[in-house]
Amino acid sequence: MKTTFPFDNSFAQLGTGFFSYQMPEPSPTPELIAYNESLGSELGIDAGDDRAAIFGGALIPDGAEPLAQLYAGHQFGNYNPQLGDGRAVxxxxxxxxxxxxxxxxxxGSGRTPYSRSGDGKAWLGPVLREYVVSEAMHALAIPTTRALAxxxxxxxxxxxxxxxxxIVTRVAASHIRVGTFQVFAARQQIDKLQELCDYTLARHYQHANGPEGLLQAAMDAQAKLIPAWMGVGFIHGVMNTDNCQIAGETIDYGPCAFMDAFASDRVFSSIDRMARYSYANQPDIAIWNMAQLATSLVPLMPDAEAAVERFTTMLHKMxxxxxxxxxxxxxxxxxISQPYIEDGTLIAxxxxxMERCGSDFTNTFAALNHGSAIDEVTDRVAYNAWHHRWSNRIKDENxxxxxxxxxxxxIIPRNHRIEQMITAAVEGDFAPFHRLNAALQTPFEDCEGFDDLKRPPSTEEIVPATFCGT
Known part of the structure; x- marks a missing residue:
């Protein structure tokens, strides 16, 4: 039985100005590590015996139209006029x-016209990291791309x-990014910019109208996404405009990380030397990214000066x-089900x-589920005073x-467990990968057998930096 896909391709109909047709480079000896059965069923895929060949790029399924998308982007604040899918098809x-x-x-399927000097490939570590973390984010009910294989x-x-x-097979609502709009605006290809705007509205935001409606919808999606990240201690690490997806999903799990001990200025990405994408900076960067989208949409507005004024007002409200x-x-x-503005002080x-005491972010909040986090906070006097205020605040909650x-x-995908899983996989042992992935599918349940995965790292286990893998 061969694997079949119910392909219904629409992006390919936009024309070659938006992409380059590109076949993946076939894997010499593809070996399936994991296949997401439930996601495959959701996608309507009939899985057969040729999954390793298909997801290894060695066999192109019927109905596929392989292509590499074009986009630009600001990377750490610096504009790169042409990026594109350099290692993806x-x-x-x-x-x-x-x-x-x-x-x-x-x-990770090989070179494309946008690879520049890269080989277009991925090594095992980043592939397993993306598989585990993206599926963990899905289980946490945070909008995200998914891992199919x-x-x-x-x-x-x-x-x-x-x-x-x-190679990891990624599933997304689309791969349209802020950078996709930037490339056509920068090139002053207004017809293509308009076509992209119309396509994006039809695909993602049918309730919205025109460039202003698209901007507002994208802003609303980001305004929900970033606080959801922060609520689980997640730091993206590379919030470049080419990694800011218009549909509002988390995309690109390169140097990402979940905090252990809480620190508002925490940075993990080895290339974020100026702490641009630190934990606390993520809301401001989301606004900055949306400002770049707004700038790209101005040429589609009938009155550019009025559009700049209108878009600026919208961004301030974000x-x-x-x-x-x-x-x-x-x-x-x-x-607290219905917060007041004053509750911000209780939270802060x-x-x-927690920051002063070096408390573990996840375990502190998880302990509150059981009534108290005093074992997670070393300043007992200060915690008891806070706990008294909190108890009074929630006494009338249902x-x-x-x-x-x-x-x-x-349970979250802690950095040291991911690194241990990768180290084992490189040696040919995929049991830690499968165990970690299984444990993370029920992150809100205190399941037996996974206590070691909940433990913060010892001093020797701390992972101080994460890497892109390119």
Missing amino acids: LLGEVVDINGNRRDIQLK AVRTGEDIYREAILPGA KDHLRAEWLAVFAEKLG DLLDL DPKALMARRNPV
Whole structure:
């Protein structure tokens, strides 16, 4: 039985100015590491015996139209006029069983016209990281791209050492980014910019109208996404405009990380030397990215000067929207269903206390599910005073513990466990990968057998920096 896909490709109809047709480079000896059965069923894929060949790029399924997308982007604030899919190939799109259009993309499948000096390949570590973290984010109910498959290619990849090659199959609502709009605006290709705007509205935001409607919808999506990240201690690490997806999903799990000990200025990405994308900076960067989208959409407006004024007003309001969403997320983490503005002080005081004491972010909030986090905070006097205020605040809530249990995970993909999983996989042992992936599918349940995965790292286990893998 061969694997079949219900392809229904629409991006390919936009024309070659938006992409380059590109076949993936076939893996010499593809070996399937993992296949996401539930996601495959959701996508309407009939899985057969040739999955390793398909997801290793060695066999192109019927109906696919492989292509590499064009886009530009600001990388750490510096504009790069042409980026594009340098190591990814979009096989095509399907309309899933819920009626949602989804991209299916091979990441790490070889050189494309946008690879520049890169080899277009991926090694095993970043592939397994993306698989585990993206599926963990989905289980945490945070908008994200998904992982459909991971394949070991059977070839050597040359980075700082010789490493095993691999490909991850990524599923997304689309791969349209802020940078996709930037490239056509910068080139003053207004017809293509308009075509892209119309296509994006039809695909993602049918309730919105025109460039202003698209900007507002994209801003609203980002204003919900970033506080959701912060509510689980997630730091993206590369919030460049080419990694800011218009549909509002988390995309690109390169140097990402989940915090252990809480620190508002925490940075993990090895290339973020100026702390541009630190934990606390993420809301401001979301606004900055949306400002670049607004700039790209101005040429589509009938009056550029009026558009700049209107878009600026919208961007200023986004800060309040982000703050309101942040307040809602963290209030629920404390069992508060309808927060007041004053609750922001209660939240901030706990975070300040956690930061001063070096408290574990996830375990502190998880402990509150059971009534107290005093074992997580070393300043007992200050914590007891805060706990008294909190207890008074939630005494009239209907069921605060149930609300907290839905918002505070007990398990996250901790950096040291991911690194241990990768080290084992490089040696040929995929058991830690499968175990970690299984544990993270029920992040809000205190399941037996996974206590070691909940433990913060020892001093020797701390992972101080994360890397892109390119």
